[in-house]
Amino acid sequence: MLCDQTPSTDCILSKKKRVTLADVARLAGLSTSAASMILTGRPDTRLSPEAHARVHEAAATLGYRPNAAARALRTDKTQTLAFISDHIATTRFASGLIRGALAESEAAKQVMLVLETHGDPALETRAIDEAIDRQVDGIIFAAMRSREVFLPEISANMPMVMLNGTSKQCPTAILPDEFNGGRAAVRLLAEAGFSEGLVLVGHNADVEEGLFRSETVIRRLDGIRTEMAERSLSFDDELSSWNWEPENGYKLVKKYLKHERPKALLCLNDRLAFGAYQALAEAGLSIPDDTSIVSFDNDELASYLRPGLTTIALPHETMGREAVRMLLDAKADAGAQLVEMEAVVRGSVRDA
Amino acid sequence: MLCDQTPSTDCILSKKKRVTLADVARLAGLSTSAASMILTGRPDTRLSPEAHARVHEAAATLGYRPNAAARALRTDKTQTLAFISDHIATTRFASGLIRGALAESEAAKQVMLVLETHGDPALETRAIDEAIDRQVDGIIFAAMRSREVFLPEISANMPMVMLNGTSKQCPTAILPDEFNGGRAAVRLLAEAGFSEGLVLVGHNADVEEGLFRSETVIRRLDGIRTEMAERSLSFDDELSSWNWEPENGYKLVKKYLKHERPKALLCLNDRLAFGAYQALAEAGLSIPDDTSIVSFDNDELASYLRPGLTTIALPHETMGREAVRMLLDAKADAGAQLVEMEAVVRGSVRDA
DNA sequence: ACAATGTGCTAAATCGTTTTATCTTTGTGC
DNA sequence: GCACAAAGATAAAACGATTTAGCACATTGT
Incomplete structure (x- = not known):
């Protein structure tokens, strides 16, 4: 190996390993525990202001980014939502739904996994499994046309909302009025x-x-x-x-x-x-x-x-946004929520 | 706690913990290593046919699903791709791109993270970071209109393809002919x-x-x-x-x-x-x-x-599919690939 | 002088996998 | 009989974070 020993210098032949929390801690001269607490912004910690400064600086100079998998493994949170739909993403008709959902999830610092089922129950089950395997923080079920949807059984504590549809298994829903x-x-x-x-x-x-x-x-x-x-x-x-x-x-x-x-x-x-x-x-x-x-x-x-x-x-767009908002609000047994349909007046009506 | 001690029985008051590989192994009367090797289908292992059968059965009865985060942490693979676009998912104009990409990634047993940047460089950088944090297996950059796109620097060993655009930083691209x-x-x-x-x-x-x-x-x-x-x-x-x-x-x-x-x-x-x-x-x-x-x-x-x-x-749809295929093909320094534009003949032309 | 309390930090366990190294049997050839 | 290999498995060390419990030292009250 032509690699230098110090982890902070770029290795030419190595795979340029990601910088880890341990690296940050080492550079700051503290333990990983300390670094973790500081970077996650724990409120009640008793670490000194100097420590805070050093860790933040180290993280910045190293370009540290936490490993999402490790964090998910420990905390069971992924900052990731799933958008499971029958045909939304793949057709132009209801693209506003996904647009709104994407916009709002970005605002909430979440990312979205998009899965399409084509209305096929087998694919629906698979999509849900894929989402749960990845420990998403919540699932949006979006239906092309507002309709009653049958979902496979899902673990009860997974936040869910139906978008543009209703379902017995999922009490909270967003629908056009x-x-x-x-x-x-x-x-x-x-x-x-x-x-x-x-x-x-x-x-x-x-x-x-x-x-x-x-x-x-x-x-x-x-x-x-x-x-x-x-x-x-x-x-x-x-x-x-x-x-x-x-x-x-x-x-x-x-x-x-x-x-x-x-x-x-x-x-x-x-x-x-x-x-x-x-x-x-x-x-x-x-x-x-x-x-x-x-x-x-x-x-x-x-x-x-x-x-x-x-x-x-x-x-559609408002509905998509609202769906994400409901999903992230813990108080989400809100039942069905109707979103106003506004009249868009152009030139096709003239007074009689 | 009113919970029973044995982990395999349902706990009424507990949070119904996910079944883990250890549970499967225990039920099969083997070690987790054995269970892991069997379930991941390692080729050269020497475990007995009986062991295989028992593990598979145990997994099935318990409804075992591997924890994606743990696996990602260990293997650095997530079976997840990122689709980063300026406006694709949020407009109807090029929805075929995402449709094709979703279809093909489903066929390849991958799921897709969809991120929109609205063409904003800051959001672009953020989207890339989010994707890398989650250790996606590859990134598709999709552009609304075919155009030259400027990307932030990215670690060299991340598979990437440009979809409907070109970029200095990303040699492989899918474009309409x-x-x-x-x-x-x-x-x-x-x-x-x-x-x-x-x-x-x-x-x-x-x-x-x-x-x-x-x-x-x-x-x-x-x-x-x-x-x-x-x-x-x-x-x-x-x-x-x-x-x-x-x-x-x-x-x-x-x-x-x-x-x-x-x-x-x-x-x-x-x-x-x-x-x-x-x-x-x-x-x-x-x-x-x-x-x-x-x-x-x-x-x-x-x-x-x-x-x-x-x-x-x-x-568009073919291009989307092709993008995923290129991404998953290791031999992907293929440069720009042109996809044929077919004539769709309807009734607006009559012989002169 | 000594217990009690605070302050600033760390060691080590943990999450659920994969993977490497190793361990015990059992059979085989000589 | 004995070395040696093969077969069938396991223990333990990662992966990179978070979190709990607790250590060492300084300050304070009596």
């Missing part, structure tokens, strides 16, 4: 003066009858119907579709336009609305002069359309 | 029989002169110009814009349509093309009957438009 979101959409149209010629696009009987297990859509419709009723309004028609892609919005509305001229469309999501734009354009109708449109989600699309689409936003 | 992508776009139009009335949308002089440090766009344009030249074609006009959002596509094309009727538009990305669709529709021109369009990226949008947008796809 779809009910009031639904009301807000109707309010937008009502306050613009519409009282007739209203059409609902995307209503799905199966969903409303609970055949499809989607908490969120039920509530969205609930809110819409409640607000309509309170204002003594009703839809001229409800165009029903199971699939909420642009294609369907286009077809539904195109067909409808053969015989009718609606004054306002309430689309159940932005992609349906996107299709509606296409159908209206083909029919030579102008938005919002001939037809107004309100919709839900505040997808990327909404801002690209002309005129911009007025829509009730899914507060 | 923009040059051939550019050629492919032109080929598509040329083979459809267009030889005049061609317009380039989004050309940016700054970029082409290298003022803006974007490797990828330069190559894309390079490919376009090369293929054009080889076929003795030229653009009637080049509509220039720094910003490639739908808004700009709309404005550029709308203005152009006041005096000209192009036969085919080559848009430098799908969002520009989206704007072009809007402008063409307003001008009463039909796609593809009056005007054909080819573009780049294969954004979500491309499939939503009617007719569907023919576009040269950014192979």
Whole structure:
């Protein structure tokens, strides 16, 4: 070996071992215990101010960084969270959830392990195991569409929160306030003066009858119907579709336009609305002069359309942040927490 | 304590300690060393078949899972990778990168730590430190737009790959093959029989002169110009814009349509093309009957438009997968690796 | 003068693995 | 019979932190 003996000098041929707490202690002329206590900032220790200074200086000059594995082994804390989702990270639709979660966990000096299950129960179990093996400090379960999720059994003392979903096994959940979101959409149209010629696009009987297990859509419709009723309004028609892609919005509305001229469309999501734009354009109708449109989600699309689409936003980013906050708050038996859906007003609604 | 002494029975009041290798060994009637060797599947050990059976059985009945921290401490391996990006996880534009990386790392039995830096050098340094502290087995640096990235110094023996970017400090990189992508776009139009009335949308002089440090766009344009030249074609006009959002596509094309009727538009990305669709529709021109369009990226949008947008796809998912593969391959001084951009043909091109 | 109390620090155990070195049997060849 | 090897296992030392218990010395009160 051509290596020098002193550990602080760079070894050319060695693997440049990490500097350890012992190195810091040695340089500071103290024990590792002392160094540990000082660096972790223990409150009630009786070490001298000089000792503090020396240790901090030594750590700085050596560029000391604690070994996370060793610390985890001893303390059972890892400053690491797990974000286990069915499709969030891998699709663009709900990326706000992970964005918010990442932002907040960074603020809390945590890092995030991201695992995707594709909704496969086997992968779900595996993901949970992987997370627990690594002793994460908490787990966020995120669901693509708000829904009831079945989780494998988990040790009771692991902090958990459901994000955009609910589950028997996990009482605390973060959900969009779809009910009031639904009301807000109707309010937008009502306050613009519409009282007739209203059409609902995307209503799905199966969903409303609970055949499809989607908490969120039920509530969205609930809110819409409640607000309509309170204002003594009703839809001229409800165009029903199971699939909420642009294609369907286009077809539904195109067909409808053969015989009718609606004054306002309430689309159940932005992609349906996107299709509606296409159908209206083909029919030579102008938005919002001939037809107004309100919709839900505040997808990327909404801002690209002309005129911009007025829509009730899914507060994904806020939800993601909130999930991390709840997870790190010990008092987290808070049950379900609803996050407001704000109206994003663009140009697709004009006063009647 | 009301706890029973034997560690294998459930303690009602205790914290239900994890089952450890020692527990497994005890149940199997062997030493922890034996249990360790058997469970890690060491090849050259001389333990009896009976011993193997007993240990595996014990592990199974106890539901043993190794403690990752302890193992990491000993072996310096964590089965964990870091994905450090500027904006990938938090935006929808390049989510394919993370999707591919997650898929491949799952296949390789690794998990991924996801960190976002927002392009901030301070956060970049912090992210790297967090990753190294946790002894990740490798780091992927992902850049939103392919570009030259400056990284802080990193210990030399940490496997690294740049994804969608290049960097002096990290020789191995995964990039889209923009040059051939550019050629492919032109080929598509040329083979459809267009030889005049061609317009380039989004050309940016700054970029082409290298003022803006974007490797990828330069190559894309390079490919376009090369293929054009080889076929003795030229653009009637080049509509220039720094910003490639739908808004700009709309404005550029709308203005152009006041005096000209192009036969085919080559848009430098799908969002520009989206704007072009809007402008063409307003001008009463039909796609593809009056005007054909080819573009780049294969954004979500491309499939939503009617007719569907023919576009040269950014192979994000493949790139993500490839990045993980390179990272785990020891032979990874492979330099830059280009991933083919495939043409996705939809309905926006008709033979001239 | 001596117990009691404080002050500043350290030794050593511990977390749960992996790995090296070693130990006891048992069989084998000569 | 005896050396020697092979087989089947184990003890103990890491890995790098945190934490408990306690040591040595100085100060104080009586």
